[in-house]
Amino acid sequence: MYPLAVAKNLSALLLLFAALLCAPVGLSVSQNNMSALVAYATSALITTILAVVLGFISRNAKPRIHRKDALITVAMMWLMMGVLGGLPFVIEGSISDPAAALFEAVSGFTTTGATVVSDVDGLSDPTNLWRCLMHWIGGMGIVVLFVAVFPQIGVSAKQLFKNEAAGPIVDGFKPRIKETAFSLWIVYTILTVLCAVSFFAAGMNSYDAVCHAMSTLGTGGFSTRGASTGFYQSPLIDWITCFFMFVAALNFGLFYDVARGRWRSLFQDKETRFYLMINLLVVMVVMWCILPLHNDNGIESLRYALFQTLAVTTTTGFMTEDFDKYPDIARYILFMCMFMGGCAGSTAGGLKAIRILAILKLIFRELALVIQPRQVIPVRIGQSTFPPKVLHAILTFSVAFFFLWAFASAILVAMGMDFISAMSATIACLASIGPGLNKVGPTQNFMIVPAAGKVLLSFCMIAGRLEIFALFAVFHPQCWRKG
Amino acid sequence: MKTVIIGASEVAVILAKMLSSNMHDVTIIHNEDRDLRHLYELDLQIIEGDATHRALLKQAAVSQATLVASVSHNASYNLVSSALASELGAQISIAVVEDPGFFSTSAAVEYDVLGVEAVLNTARLAGQEIMKRIRKIDLDFVVNLVGASIQVLLVPIRRLNKVPSQAPSELSLPHGTFVPAVLRDGDLIAAQEVHSLDIDDQLMVVGTPALISSALHKLGVPSSRGRVMIVGGSSAGAQLARRLSREGRRVQLIEASERRAVELAEDLESVTILNADGSNLALLEELEVQDVEYMITATSDDELNLTTALMSKQLGTMHAFALMNRAGYGAIYERLGVNGVVSRDDTLSKNIMTIADVDRSDENETIKGSHHVLEIWRAPSNMKENFSLNALNLPPQAILLGIVRRAQALQPGQTEAIRPRDSLVFAVPQSQIKALRRVLSKFSN
Numbered sequence: 001m002y003p004l005a006v007a008k009n010l011s012a013l014l015l016l017f018a019a020l021l022c023a024p025v026g027l028s029v030s031q032n033n034m035s036a037l038v039a040y041a042t043s044a045l046i047t048t049i050l051a052v053v054l055g056f057i058s059r060n061a062k063p064r065i066h067r068k069d070a071l072i073t074v075a076m077m078w079l080m081m082g083v084l085g086g087l088p089f090v091i092e093g094s095i096s097d098p099a100a101a102l103f104e105a106v107s108g109f110t111t112t113g114a115t116v117v118s119d120v121d122g123l124s125d126p127t128n129l130w131r132c133l134m135h136w137i138g139g140m141g142i143v144v145l146f147v148a149v150f151p152q153i154g155v156s157a158k159q160l161f162k163n164e165a166a167g168p169i170v171d172g173f174k175p176r177i178k179e180t181a182f183s184l185w186i187v188y189t190i191l192t193v194l195c196a197v198s199f200f201a202a203g204m205n206s207y208d209a210v211c212h213a214m215s216t217l218g219t220g221g222f223s224t225r226g227a228s229t230g231f232y233q234s235p236l237i238d239w240i241t242c243f244f245m246f247v248a249a250l251n252f253g254l255f256y257d258v259a260r261g262r263w264r265s266l267f268q269d270k271e272t273r274f275y276l277m278i279n280l281l282v283v284m285v286v287m288w289c290i291l292p293l294h295n296d297n298g299i300e301s302l303r304y305a306l307f308q309t310l311a312v313t314t315t316t317g318f319m320t321e322d323f324d325k326y327p328d329i330a331r332y333i334l335f336m337c338m339f340m341g342g343c344a345g346s347t348a349g350g351l352k353a354i355r356i357l358a359i360l361k362l363i364f365r366e367l368a369l370v371i372q373p374r375q376v377i378p379v380r381i382g383q384s385t386f387p388p389k390v391l392h393a394i395l396t397f398s399v400a401f402f403f404l405w406a407f408a409s410a411i412l413v414a415m416g417m418d419f420i421s422a423m424s425a426t427i428a429c430l431a432s433i434g435p436g437l438n439k440v441g442p443t444q445n446f447m448i449v450p451a452a453g454k455v456l457l458s459f460c461m462i463a464g465r466l467e468i469f470a471l472f473a474v475f476h477p478q479c480w481r482k483g
Numbered sequence: 484m485k486t487v488i489i490g491a492s493e494v495a496v497i498l499a500k501m502l503s504s505n506m507h508d509v510t511i512i513h514n515e516d517r518d519l520r521h522l523y524e525l526d527l528q529i530i531e532g533d534a535t536h537r538a539l540l541k542q543a544a545v546s547q548a549t550l551v552a553s554v555s556h557n558a559s560y561n562l563v564s565s566a567l568a569s570e571l572g573a574q575i576s577i578a579v580v581e582d583p584g585f586f587s588t589s590a591a592v593e594y595d596v597l598g599v600e601a602v603l604n605t606a607r608l609a610g611q612e613i614m615k616r617i618r619k620i621d622l623d624f625v626v627n628l629v630g631a632s633i634q635v636l637l638v639p640i641r642r643l644n645k646v647p648s649q650a651p652s653e654l655s656l657p658h659g660t661f662v663p664a665v666l667r668d669g670d671l672i673a674a675q676e677v678h679s680l681d682i683d684d685q686l687m688v689v690g691t692p693a694l695i696s697s698a699l700h701k702l703g704v705p706s707s708r709g710r711v712m713i714v715g716g717s718s719a720g721a722q723l724a725r726r727l728s729r730e731g732r733r734v735q736l737i738e739a740s741e742r743r744a745v746e747l748a749e750d751l752e753s754v755t756i757l758n759a760d761g762s763n764l765a766l767l768e769e770l771e772v773q774d775v776e777y778m779i780t781a782t783s784d785d786e787l788n789l790t791t792a793l794m795s796k797q798l799g800t801m802h803a804f805a806l807m808n809r810a811g812y813g814a815i816y817e818r819l820g821v822n823g824v825v826s827r828d829d830t831l832s833k834n835i836m837t838i839a840d841v842d843r844s845d846e847n848e849t850i851k852g853s854h855h856v857l858e859i860w861r862a863p864s865n866m867k868e869n870f871s872l873n874a875l876n877l878p879p880q881a882i883l884l885g886i887v888r889r890a891q892a893l894q895p896g897q898t899e900a901i902r903p904r905d906s907l908v909f910a911v912p913q914s915q916i917k918a919l920r921r922v923l924s925k926f927s928n
Contacts, residue, residue, distance in 0.1 A: 378749045
């Protein structure tokens, strides 16, 4: 490990982070909001000082980093983002408890959207902007942004990128990593602008439209309103949100293909098809379950079922209705969907549809092998065959995901939370969904979780966002040993 | 006529024997550690050395050669030596390349690559041959012509699901396949002259072999959905598996090497791949081989192929075919009960002979049920200019069935001008062959 190289990269990343903090600073100035100005300007200043100090220490270091350094850089950056991102909340006083502020910031950057704030409407505009901006940046990843905008990092880019991009494979993108990162951000930005314009046209004010668009495309879930999207009671806004939530949960590589005129790849992609099929199935079941709640009005039930389902399966976590009040079968199915999440290469969290598909195929293969053990059956998804190494990684990741979920839930139960709240809170954080069930349900918030629990859940959120191994590898002694 | 054979493979020996018995002046150039002295009795010249050395090629007088065939086991060597021979003035150069990855299409022969007249793939040629044999089980008349680039077969209307209502020339068939003639009461009639079809007629279908099965499907020939088992995942085995599974059959392929089995499983999506020893009796019984319609053995081991084919036949498989490397054992095993034994070396050398226009005895087949025979004429490579089909004054009852241009089958109406190296396939009454040859000789030079 080369600590100076890590410091050098962290310094650049922190400068980028400080630049992002300028957005709420600007809004505070234009709104003459002194307390917000002090909070965000101070945080930006502290971040800059930290960056300068790190930069000074590592002034002679080569920026080139290796695998271990990349792992440490990405993990450290995500931990620092939680601390520094939560700082303005504490200074401003909107969330005075440091553990809660950390939780809120991590929830923002990991696009979880779980909040500890009971009165969202009471938050200042700069704070709400910051919450949604965190989603937007975290969705595609600050490191990916860093790779895209900083020209000098060259070879280190690949190491860094690998650790933050979500899913087992990023399809569609093959050429150089820097171009990939850049096009990802371009596609992401265009989609966000489209979403914001649509919201505005549908009747939101410009501030809400921008914040909601950032939150939607990042599949985050923070809203500027306490009642989330439900505040507007507008079918049009619901449909638009549904559309963009779904788009954000698809593989961004496919949009890149579409932009280059290859429309077909979007419809031919096996993961997309599988994901669409699961969603249709779940929407139908949920819709059927909630028909009585909506006076047997099919269109209304569809609207609410679709919204709540997509909010969960895309790991966004908006709401227009309290799904915790749905019949148990609908609640259970939505709970199960939390594990899957979106597609690989999207901003959504969870195990990812392609992993579930691969595991299903593995199960069928195992079945066929019981009958005819000599058969050779490759696990094929679309045109490509998964090599045994990738399948092994998929299985290991999935098992680790479940273990982490079970373990973290157990600790929360030990801290005095009930079964359902603890289990749903953990998966809601691990898969970056946001709201869970029962005491952490859609209309509740995470304030009831004890401080230590909040730190644990923050850890789960980062683990889920960095796909577990990229984070846990940092705790492996070999990562810090020489050679 | 002078022929130069490059390489000392089994095929080189077969070719040398066939050609020298055809009164050819044969020269073999080889640098392999193989004793070819027994060939001296054939009165041929043997030069030891590297055929990529131009001085050596000049010494062998390739500039006067009608045919240079590079048939060693090394593909690059074959390509380079035959390309050099072309450059030095050899009339026809042929190279054998076994790696299917070299080919840009799925055809067994590709023309005009790197200055080489024809590049051949043995496995594919052998595969085509087996496919032909399989088709021959259902149809009386099936032949592959011009390096298996074109297939001619007769389909009795009686076998179709229903009699087509349109005239045969208006039948819609996949591109690259067509119906140029109809056999009626022992007479072959050009399709344009037939206005409606009768239940006793037979359609003559002509086209690229790979497309024939979809043409038959389109015509309404009921296709068998019987199970196919292939033992051995060699290049030929894999190609057969692909072709047969495309016809909608259930294909199982048994391959002994685990690595190759994995490769095949990734490559052949709709084929069931088993990693096992296909010659194992217990396995064949477990796989219920008695219900298999076609068993094809295509491993690299000749003995294994023959015994497995015989064994499965004994167990009740309907038809068994064996693919062999060596030539000459076919007849014995066919008498023992194997339905077809195809030798790679044999198929390759026969195809080299027909492509080079040295010996077409194999292709001058009588069309079953008629007094017509097939006749192939190849436009010379040094033809002065393209000539029009209209200039061809065919004798009565002679029919132009199709044209082969660079391994593609063309319908006579599709092209007007005949180019150098095009092959024209005719059906002609026995009595008119001489008249046809006279007509064609005008264009020969």
